[in-house]
Amino acid sequence: MAWFSKTKKLSRSGDGAPQEGPQPAGKGEAVWRRCDGCAEVVYTQDWERHWNTCPLCGHHDPLPVLRRLEMIFDPGSFQELDRDLTPQDPLGFVDAKKYKDRLKSTAKNTGMKDAFISGVGTIEGREVSVGSFAFEFMGGSMGSVVGEKVTRVFDRAYERKLPAVVFSSTGGARMQEGIFSLMQMAKTSAALNRFRSIHKPYVSVMLHPTTGGVAASFAWLGDVILAEPKALIGFAGPRVIEQTIREKLPPGFQRSEFLLDHGMIDAIVKRPEMRARLGQLLGLLA
Known part of the structure; x- marks a missing residue:
């Protein structure tokens, strides 16, 4: 190396x-x-x-998910929940290797059971229900367990009347789980709709990259949508879009700066400033 x-x-x-x-x-x-x-x-x-x-x-x-949580939360305040949820192989899926073997090897290499960590903690003294994708686990892809954890972020916020914050960094739905993965788009969006009834804020933070089914569901539904600089955000990637419509896309298409200029996100926040910005938003909205 x-x-x-x-x-x-x-x-x-x-x-x-x-x-x-x-x-x-x-x-x-x-x-x-x-x-x-x-x-x-x-x-x-x-x-x-x-x-x-x-x-x-x-x-x-790229910033590992545990370091991101360390960056965001008040020291010692984060409590991880839903830790024992483990993905299964309902389809017996096999590509270059068996899905269950891929899960085992990825878990061994990363020390995580799936591509999402959820829990509660405080940001500048304000308690929040938070979840964060881990791109280092199979590209942050959303399977049934990830969808369940995202749903629990909103359900927990609903039950405890807390604000919700989700950090998205993902390639989208996990193909090895097929329709079970795609169902999570509706499941998470329904949980978010229920959460709306308590009138607490949901802040969606889009990291590089945020694509596929996650971008097409709860990631775009935040009351406030933030992004890190130069993050790739969209449903399909620019190369796929160019090949489909057979036209050259504008420079910087689907990057956070392009989306900000076109009103698709609310702000671009540099990583060292993220905790202070979230604290400010929670103070204003929560």
């Missing part, structure tokens, strides 16, 4: 809360890394301290 690209893995603490970080680089770990945005070499600890964004140009690299 290149000396400038190695990063450390993170794990949960015993109570389900993210571990504190970043820690100083250990023996054999990369001290420097090259930014994919500006191609400059930056100090790894500075990059981690800025939540995996380049301290020089602000380029946003």
